[in-house]
Amino acid sequence: MRIKRVCLCLLVLLMAISVCKAQTDPKAKAILSAVSKKYQSFSAIKSDFSYVLDNPQENIKSFKQSGTIIANPKTNKFRITIYELLGGKKSIGQEIISDGKTQWTYAKKDNEVQVNDADNKSQTLNPAQIFTIYEKGYKYLFSGEVKQQGVIYQQIELTPTDSKKPFFKIRLLVNKAKSSIYSAVIFDKNGSRYTYLLTSPATDYKGTDTIFGFNKKNYPGVEVVDLR
Template identity: 50%
Template sequence: MKKITLYAFLLLGITTTAFAQKDAEAKAILNQVSAKYKAFNIVKSDFTFVIDNQQDQSTITQQGTIVVQSKTNKYRLSLYSQDPTAKTQVVQEIITDGRTQWTYNKKDKEVQVNKVDKADQNFNPAQIFTMYEKGYKYIYTGSETLKGRVYQVIDLTPEDIDKSYFKIRLMIDKTKKQIYSALIFDKSGNKYNYTINTFTPNVQVPENTFTFDAKAHPGVEVVDLR
């Protein structure tokens, strides 16, 4: 099954000296974001996901919702139909309980099951708030002002060269200390942009939010890749 994932980032020429000069500033900003995020139990965000396909020069825009338990690796990401008459209809979900990851494609009536560590080759959307803590180099590149709001810009580069993406650019709301967007450039050349539209802390959700119930989806083929 061809699944949609959140990737991206354009390689920039940054010298070792620049990393040495900016690294501490980037870490200080990211620590503030992480501390605020971890103060909440469950965070729910509505987002806009844009895929810029360089091969066929097309752009796809999709809306979605992610529910994350901040102190664990549990999350549920839902992508909605692009049809304006059915824009609240879920077409794909990525769910994990911290050990197992389910990728459900409604149209194909298929769910792929992976161990979380096998799925880590791809970008984990739950990592957006804390990803810098392990496996990334980071640099503060300055600030940008959009619609009167100031955003701090930080580039993350994965230390694992086998990742399918090679850089992520975070834009952080300077006042709110929250992630505003993550721009990722895939090694294929495609660009992916994840923009957070809402950030709702401490929402109440049932525990089964973070598991996939095959019995509740009759006719769905389970492809176990563990």
């Protein structure tokens, strides 16, 4: 499912805040360094997000999702929960979980979980690496300030140095007063545009590592499809 792959591979870009070592604009570097400093001491990171997809080729306009991400960049572990509305109430629709070695993708509608080996290759956008994605492979440029609803944001344009990436640009908005990522827009080569918003401040997650695993006992009757 394309939407599933998009959420897994591109969500990481919304919260990526470490300093890039490629050719960079000193102004952009200073901004991202200030953001990075806020979270470097976190053992794991938790935040809510919303997501909008516009894909003219597939005639998809303003497809919206919301969810929560918990990630530990030091160990490549993450848990993404995507919500859906049923009868006007929010409930879990999908979960994507990785302990750094195994990845589980659970679909509540089918009560099925697909099991794969975790893909930690350098070419893969791993949601666990939300604070290290910019350490290499990107150029970035400060492109000015914008004001939205009374809040001033600093705009940064990023371009990957690897031409094989499926996207050609990322546009970040950083809250100037709080030194925190507000939004990211990913521009895909196929004409799609993915917009992510952090709907809650990123916080230090204090829970245990069991959150990064899949326990069948918590999913009665689940069908396990092992694709390894």
